[in-house]
Amino acid sequence: MDIEGFVRRNIESMDEESVKRVLSERIMELKDIDIETSMKMAEAVVYEVKKTLELEGVDETLREIVSYPSAGVAMGEMGVGSRGEGDFFVHRKIAEIVSSTGTSAFINPSAQDDGGVVKTSAGSSEVYITTAVDGIHSRLSEYPFLGGFHVTRAALRDVCVMGSRPLALLSDLHLADDGDVGKLFDFTAGVSAVSELVGVPVVAGSTLRVGGDMVLGDRLVSAVGAIGFSETPPTARKRAEAGDVILLTEGSGGGTITTTAIYHGLFDVVWETLDVNFIRASEAIMDAGILGDIHAMTDVTNGGLRGDAHEISSTTGMGLKFDAEAIRSMINPRVLEMLEDLEIDPLGVSIDSLMIIAPEDIADKAMAAVRGAGVDVAEIGVVTDSGIPLLNRDGSAEELRPLFREAAYTQIKKMVGDKTPEDFDEMKRMVEEAARRAIEKKDMVVQMIRDR
Known part of the structure; x- marks a missing residue:
């Protein structure tokens, strides 16, 4: 509960004593304290908020x-x-x-790419430094290990798809005032599990309370950043060309699929998400020495394939033509079964697959490298010059448009709608x-x- 926000919302519409009384009652709902202490807390919050609203005499520029x-x-x-x-x-x-x-x-944020890239010099060579940051899935606050595990994979994925080898991880952790300190350790263990599996160290971080004294409860919010480098230009989306082949690795999902499974009571599906196949597939392509010939790589996350297709098409001006059945074949069977049973569009949620866009001869080499790493991969489409992402399904083509929101994968999201x-x-x-x-x-x- 944001107690400062409560006061700001109500201080002008309610009399001050009523604000203090109601806030005091709300505080006691969350903290095991007596009425006298809760009232003192309420009075302190009201005092501080009122002071921020006293702008008379304040310089106009500073007020702005x-x-x-x-x-x-x-x-x-x-x-x-x-x-x-x-x-x-x-x-x-x-x-x-x-x-x-x-x-x-x-590569700056205007490219709407997975990570940002700066070019610098190292001796006589040019080096490309990639950075990426991802936030924990909001519904995994009560499952810190899974939250930490999946957000770390997400940050590493964003570095890998830019053609960079991950070098380091950073963790930024915020837990609300009443949160159990054990959540900090569980989250860090999830981050560290991925770190250990892929051999990328956690080198720095920060731990704070959500909103300091002004937010009560035990909500966990956090982010993990990743840093990588490459000696070749990044595989940014803008390099996609007409005639390129589109490949997709098998995806088992991450935070979104984990959330879907947990909040529908399908806990066994969580097991399917616990892997680092995406990073292994990316490293296999780097090790094969074909990275410089691949035009683009991305992870199927933001709004699912619908969202990624839209972003790639918007960035490049190119069209993309997908085969629906080929895409279905690259979604983990147990995950696909869950999505279809729950009537969730598999193309509208994050399945955490690696999508590769490359010339046909390079695409064949990429598939061989990925399969050699023990990860399944298939051709799912081609890049066209139509400027529109299309999906071929049952003999007809439909435009692959993003929804206003990603496909609703929890009951509350179904209520909110898309x-x-x-x-x-x-x-x-x-x-x-x-x-x-x-x-x-x-x-x-x-x-x-x-x-x-």
């Missing part, structure tokens, strides 16, 4: 800095984090803010305006600091 450009659109309304059309739109706006700095990178809001265009306009104002604010502060 301590406020934020409200979009008037909530995260859930926009579908942020739900790996669909709304999420992709917001990420493009974030990329615009980053790009406005004028700093350069070989339909595009009727006012989505207006929501996008409001979000765009907030992003524009954020850039203006950034420019103002940078200029002020430079002028000093």
Whole structure:
């Protein structure tokens, strides 16, 4: 529970004593303390929030800095984090803010790729450094080991698909005020299990409370970052060319599939997700010496194949033509059975497969290398110049479009739904305006600091 947020939402619509009383009751629901102590806590929170609202006499510029450009659109309304059309739109706006700095990178956020890349020199050679960061699946807070395991795999995947060999891992861990310290250790054990399996060390990290004293409960949120390097240019999505063959390795899922299994009581499916096959497949391609000839690699995660196809097509201007049955053959049979039994679109959720885009002769070598590492792989389609991702199913072709949110894989997600809001265009306009104002604010502060 965000007790500061509660006060901010209610301090102007309720009288102050009522805010303190209700907040005190909420605090006692979560903490084993007496009414006197909870009331003192409530009074302290109200005092602090009121002080932040006392802006009379504050310099107008400073007032702008301590406020934020409200979009008037909530995260859930926009579908942020739900790996669909709304999420992709917001990420493009974030990329615009980053790009406005004028700093350069070989692959920057505007490419909407799996990881970012900078090029630097090491002696007489050029080296490409890849970085990636992923957050724990929000529904795995009560399952820290699995959360740590899968988020570490995700960060490593994002480095591998850029054609980099992972060098190091970083862990950023946040646990709310009432969380059991054992969660920290369990999460770290999950991260360390992957670290040990693939031989990539955890070198740094941070551990804090979610919201400090202002968030009660035991929610765990965290992220794992990965760093890798390569001596060849990255296998970025923008290199895909018409005529390329599209390959897909067998996917058993990660955090999303684990969450689906747990919250439907199908715990045996969790076993299917516990592997490091993706990283083995990526390393096999590197070891085969064909990485420089592969045009693009990506992991099938963000919104499933629907989302990745849309992102690749948007970035490259190319079309992609997929075979539905070939894709089905590359989804772990037990995972596919679960998804179909629960009426979850397998193309709309993360299955954690490695997708490889390469010329036909290189594709054959890639399949041989991946199979040599003990990972199944198949050809699932081709790149075209149509500019549209298409799915061939039962003799007919349909456009492969991302949903507003990824396919609903829990009961609460089914309730929220995946339909595009009727006012989505207006929501996008409001979000765009907030992003524009954020850039203006950034420019103002940078200029002020430079002028000093």
